[in-house]
Amino acid sequence: MSDIAVAGAGLAGLVAARRLAESGHDVTLFEEREDVGGRVRTRNVDGFTCDRGFQVLFEAYPAVRRELDLDALSLRSFAPGGVICRPGKRSTLSDPLRDPGALLPSALSREVTFADKLRTLRLRRRLTGGDWPEFGTPDQSIRAYLRDRGFSEAFVENFAAPLYGGITLDRSLSTSANVFEYTFRAMSLGSIAVPAEGMAAIPAQLAERARDAGADIRTGVAVDDLDTGGNRIALDTESGSHEFDAAVVATDPPTARELTGVESVPTEGSGVVTQQYRLPGPELDAGTRIMLNAGGEAPNTVAQLSSVAPEYGDGSDDALLAASFVDDGAQDRPADELAAQTREALSSWYPARDVSGLEPLATDRIPFAQFAQPPGAHARLPDVDEPAGPVFLAGDYTRWSSIQGALESGARAADAVDGAFDA
Structure with missing residues (x-):
């Protein structure tokens, strides 16, 4: 049995802790705050x-x-689609395949063209078939992606800009089209x-499952330093120094970069x-x-x-x-x-x-x-095993910025630790 430390009790850290405990490791998770969840609170x-x-x-x-x-x-x-709003005017635009009751109001909406509605259905059919899109593929901005596929300026400005402004926090639509394809498929296949x-129920559930698997979750304890110079990993915390066989760093990006020295961890x-x-x-x-x-x-x-x-x-x-x-x-x-x-x-x-x-x-x-997720950004993100020594990264910044990215990164980090000790 190996002693594994996990720094950070956000979604990624909680998934990594549970999976590692289930694999038979002795897992201790340190979280600076008094409760778990990271950004999900x-x-x-x-x-x-x-x-x-x-x-x-x-x-x-x-x-x-x-x-x-x-x-x-x-x-x-939430109901699919949205209500496009402007002064004195509201118009419903929805997915008629998932929301048949909105078929008529969506068809009557003049905020986007009829051709846009047909293009949306064709895009839906293409993106819901086969496997989930891969990140790091040849890339362009969401705006360029939509224009290349013939969508009108009305569709881009009246619907895509506010909708994806909410998803990517980038109303200019300069974010990677990889994000668009992944989230568009998700919205076509299931609900938001x-x-x-409340959203805090998500990390609460993950923490309960991690504890049930045997992980020791210590809140109110920050990891201040990580030393890989000896035979074991040394973690300095407010409660003293602790030694482990390996560590998973699942903190926020600036702290992860500081603890591991990995410059490719994004901080903008x-x-x-x-x-x-x-x-x-x-x-x-x-x-x-x-x-x-x-x-x-x-x-x-x-x-x-x-x-x-x-x-x-x-x-x-x-x-x-x-x-x-x-x-x-x-x-x-x-x-x-x-x-x-x-x-x-x-x-x-x-x-x-x-x-x-x-x-x-x-x-x-x-x-x-x-x-930041401009075109090409995901190809430059760090791998989970990029830090020196038996140190691994878990955070959406190793995949893409989303709950999917955080959960997936925690699982990948746990697999990487298992692989290192099985070798």
């Missing part, structure tokens, strides 16, 4: 369930289906959802500001669809979370809304200014609806929400 605000940022789970992701018990999470799903108890990325609100009832008629801002950039999207997951509400008729801001300058705008922009947008989309009572509950400023 939830808290209660005035009776409302508020995730840290607007985070969702693509339930069709292969690693999601492999690593999580989806039934136990009691997922609550949130657990009934995109940020997002998410604000959550109480809106006195009745709820908006968008229901469980994401509202896409086609008339401006602030906010990029608005979602009525208490319609998707009633458990997110406070038990009253008031709705819980989440707005995301990905435009330049959002990180520096005061919370009341962000709320005013959301109030103004909703008033223009729903001119007959009084939204003056929109009340901010929480503001999350996340400067580094995803690492």
Whole structure:
């Protein structure tokens, strides 16, 4: 039996810890915070369930289906597509194959052309066949990808820009088309959802399964240094120095680069500001669809979370809304200014609806929400075994920036450790 340390109790670290414990290793996981989850966190605000940022789970992701018990999470799903919003006008655009009830309103939408709707169906058929797309293949931006396939400027600006602005935090659509293909396939094969108890239910489940497998999870203990100079790995923490046969570094990217010296760990990325609100009832008629801002950039999207997951509400008729801001300058705008922009947008989309009572509950400023993923970026990411010595990396920055990438990287790191000790 080998002694393995895991630094970081985000999704990647928790998966690595469970898998290594199941393989018979003696696993100790160190987490700087007092609880697990990394970037995936939830808290209660005035009776409302508020995730840290607007985070969702693509339930069709292969690693999601492999690593999580989806039934136990009691997922609550968004309706496919979205509501394209601009002043005085709202238009539904959905997937008629997954959402037959939206066939007529989608067909009548003039925000994109009829030819765009046919191209979308053809693209759906191509991307849902065969295996999942590979990252690091010949690449281009999402914008160039859509234009090369004949999509109109109206489709790109009115639908793709706000939708993928929410997914990639890059409304300019300069992100790698590899991300587009993977997420488009996932949205075509399954729902986007949130657990009934909030996104923190995901790492809570992973931690429980890791403990059941025998992993020792120590929260409130940061790993300050990692020394590979001796016969064993030495980890310096606030509780002292500990020696192990190998270590998996599953921290945030800057800390991972500092601990391992691997310069290819990306430390530049995109940020997002998410604000959550109480809106006195009745709820908006968008229901469980994401509202896409086609008339401006602030906010990029608005979602009525208490319609998707009633458990997110406070038990009253008031709705819980989440707005995301990905435009330049959002990180520096005061919370009341962000709320005013959301109030103004909703008033223009729903001119007959009084939204003056929109009340901010929480503001999350996340400067580094995803690492930068321009075309070709994924081919330059570090391998899990790139650090010197018996040290391995686990984080979405070894795959691609997503929950899929994090879960998959944890599994790959565990396999790499197993392979090193089997050799």
